Amino acid sequence: MEIPVMVGAGLVVIGVGIGIGKIGGSAMEAIARQPESYGKIQTAMLIAAALIEGIGFAALFAV
Amino acid sequence: MNLLEDFSIGLFFWQTLLFVFLLLLLKKYAWKPMLTAVNDREEGIRNALDSAEKAKLEMQNLQADNQKLLKEARAERESMLKEAREIKNKMIEDAKDQAKEEANKLVVQAQASIQSEKKAAIAELKSQVANLSIEIAEKVVREELSNKDKQIKLVESMLGEATLN
Amino acid sequence: MQRKITVKTITLLLCLVSFVSFGKNDDAAKGDKKSEIKEYIQHHLKDSYDFSLFSYTTDSGEHKYIGAPLPVILWDNGLKVFSSSNFHHGETLAEVDGDYYKLYHSKIYKTDAQGTINYDEDHHPTNVKPLDFSITKSVVMIIITGLLMFFLFRGLAKSYATNGGIAKGFGRFFEPIVLYIRDDIAIPNIGEKKYMKYMPFLLTVFFFIWFLNIFGLTPLGVNVTGNIAVTASLAILTFLLTNLTGTSDYWKHIFDPLGDSMPWYAKIPLYIILIPIEVLGIFIKPFSLLIRLYANMQAGHIVLMSLIGLMFIFKSWLGSPLSFGLAFAISLIEILVALLQAYIFTMLSALYFGFAAEEHDHSEEAHSH
Numbered sequence: 001m002e003i004p005v006m007v008g009a010g011l012v013v014i015g016v017g018i019g020i021g022k023i024g025g026s027a028m029e030a031i032a033r034q035p036e037s038y039g040k041i042q043t044a045m046l047i048a049a050a051l052i053e054g055i056g057f058a059a060l061f062a063v
Numbered sequence: 064m065n066l067l068e069d070f071s072i073g074l075f076f077w078q079t080l081l082f083v084f085l086l087l088l089l090k091k092y093a094w095k096p097m098l099t100a101v102n103d104r105e106e107g108i109r110n111a112l113d114s115a116e117k118a119k120l121e122m123q124n125l126q127a128d129n130q131k132l133l134k135e136a137r138a139e140r141e142s143m144l145k146e147a148r149e150i151k152n153k154m155i156e157d158a159k160d161q162a163k164e165e166a167n168k169l170v171v172q173a174q175a176s177i178q179s180e181k182k183a184a185i186a187e188l189k190s191q192v193a194n195l196s197i198e199i200a201e202k203v204v205r206e207e208l209s210n211k212d213k214q215i216k217l218v219e220s221m222l223g224e225a226t227l228n
Numbered sequence: 229m230q231r232k233i234t235v236k237t238i239t240l241l242l243c244l245v246s247f248v249s250f251g252k253n254d255d256a257a258k259g260d261k262k263s264e265i266k267e268y269i270q271h272h273l274k275d276s277y278d279f280s281l282f283s284y285t286t287d288s289g290e291h292k293y294i295g296a297p298l299p300v301i302l303w304d305n306g307l308k309v310f311s312s313s314n315f316h317h318g319e320t321l322a323e324v325d326g327d328y329y330k331l332y333h334s335k336i337y338k339t340d341a342q343g344t345i346n347y348d349e350d351h352h353p354t355n356v357k358p359l360d361f362s363i364t365k366s367v368v369m370i371i372i373t374g375l376l377m378f379f380l381f382r383g384l385a386k387s388y389a390t391n392g393g394i395a396k397g398f399g400r401f402f403e404p405i406v407l408y409i410r411d412d413i414a415i416p417n418i419g420e421k422k423y424m425k426y427m428p429f430l431l432t433v434f435f436f437i438w439f440l441n442i443f444g445l446t447p448l449g450v451n452v453t454g455n456i457a458v459t460a461s462l463a464i465l466t467f468l469l470t471n472l473t474g475t476s477d478y479w480k481h482i483f484d485p486l487g488d489s490m491p492w493y494a495k496i497p498l499y500i501i502l503i504p505i506e507v508l509g510i511f512i513k514p515f516s517l518l519i520r521l522y523a524n525m526q527a528g529h530i531v532l533m534s535l536i537g538l539m540f541i542f543k544s545w546l547g548s549p550l551s552f553g554l555a556f557a558i559s560l561i562e563i564l565v566a567l568l569q570a571y572i573f574t575m576l577s578a579l580y581f582g583f584a585a586e587e588h589d590h591s592e593e594a595h596s597h
Contacts (some may be wrong), residue, residue: 039412047579050572054516057523073301073360074275075457077367082436082461085374090428093381097406098427100388 012059019052193222265537273451273529274334275364277312281447298368302329304338304358312362329358336360366458369450373439377432402435409434413575417582426581429469433462434574441525441566445559453569454525456518463518466577471510474584481586482506513580517573524569528562 027045031038200218280295297313304327314322315331321339322329330339337345337355346354384399395403414423414430440452452458480487485502486495535558538551 043412043416043575046568046572047575050520050576051516053524054520057519060523060527069274069456070460071275071360071364071455071457073362074364074366074455075461076361077363078370078458078461079465081367081370081374082432082465085377085436086428086432088378089381089432093378093385094428094431096385097381097388098410098424100385101403101407101410104394 009059013056016052016056016059020049023048023052193219196222261541265534265540269530269533269537271334272449272533273454273526275366275455276334277315277331277336277362277364279365279368281449298363298365300329300336300360300362302336302358302360302362304356308358330355336362365450366452366455369440369443369448369452370458373436373443373452377435377439381435405434406431409574413571413578417575417578418585419582422585425473426469426578426585429465430574430578430581433466433577434570437462437521437573438567438570441570442563444525444529445562445566451525451529453521454529456522459518459522462521462573463514466517466580467511467514469577470513470580470584473581475587477586478584481583482510513576517576521569521573524565528558528565532558532562 023045027041030041034041197215197218200214277300278293278295278297280293282294284292284294286292297311300308300310300312300314300322302308302324306325308324308327310322310324314320314324315329321341322331323341328339328341330337330345332345332353335353336358337353338358339345339355348354380399380402383397384395384402387396387399388394390396409430410423410427414427418426437453440450440458444451444453483503483506484495485506486498532555535551535555539548539555542548542551
């Protein structure tokens, strides 16, 4: 496997990690602010995280 | 990893076939009866809650009705008491009137009888006085008067002149 | 909840025990352990033609396999059915009606009587691959899971009828999950009116994926949901169900997303870009579903097996317990992932069905994504 592709995939994975981390953090803040809408926030968080995760896997499989 | 190389048509075929078969089977024999049962149960719970709520409302209505009835009864008692009092007063009043009347009547009667008694007594007194006078006179004048008849006539006439009234 | 935890603990223990036993075959070949573990993981991730529980190497260097052979069904100028024991785990050729087949890297190739494999310049075999409808290990697991699900949920459904609407028995454990899928996945995403139409699919897909994921963590060592053909099949069913039940509003949203908000001549330049994106979206949605499930399960298995393999590479008082602890932690995470991936697949399917079933408040939907 060529090195640039692997580096690119690594960069994508870093981006995905940051993205999912931000989603998780924001979800935590949102839950802290409005504990009563815990369920809705969690669902939205999982969906968003799952969608971003897809990009990460696409990058991994490009390697 | 090469995704296309990993892709196995046979596995895909079996997976699709078995999954669709499983889906149809479960749909008919498991999910439909299950969901219907759960829905029915929830409907039942909802109905039970509704009817409980209704019963509560009915109870409240009943209580309100009772309160109303009680109030009415109280008012009725009040009015009955009032009426009774009025009747009592009226009866007393009537009795008083009647008694007064009776008393008046009695007084009048008594007066009348007194009058008549008086009259009778006076008449008797008159006759007695006459007799007494005659006797006295007789005694007094017995010796003086020989002629008795003449003397009586005289006395009577004198008495008649001397009215007592 | 208590029960769930105990079941999972038992599953986990079995899983670890099994992987430990997997590793035993390394004892004989000490030198090339790394490549052997790598080979082993590669082999584990792929489908196999026999249901092997574990294998070991005798002192005389002979490979012994414990398990059962499965039928191989090929379509190669006519239907050919034979037992996978003919391959002897890739060590011999299988001869059927004068044709020779070789098992090479978990794939069946048609060869000559000597079993020659020709390669192209990228070292890929160029031999003919016959159409393969074999009952493989994954297919067996799918059948077992299907039967398990059928009897479990059939029993649950029956217990409702016999107990006056109240579930009894082991299936009762699954009732809250079924209700959760109905109340928190189907109804909020699809809507009160139409959710019943999609419920059977959502429930089946959720339990199917969940059970298979959990089976993947057991000593059976199967990796069904980490198989692209399986996830592709599931995703294609979601895709078909979405687009076949799509309302006119759904299609209007794809081909006329702006609606009456501007005159038609203004929309044309926008639509040159917008419509291809929307149409692409139809295909990207199920594709992301299939890749997500496949990649998660595959990655989980690779990580878990690599960590277990490390134990046998380190073979020290420090390294082996460390990798054991790591493998234990990853196993716990994998149990969560097994549930989470089933949940996400179901959730996203419900979301897509929701778009398809949408009928009114068109403008609102347009804003929501």
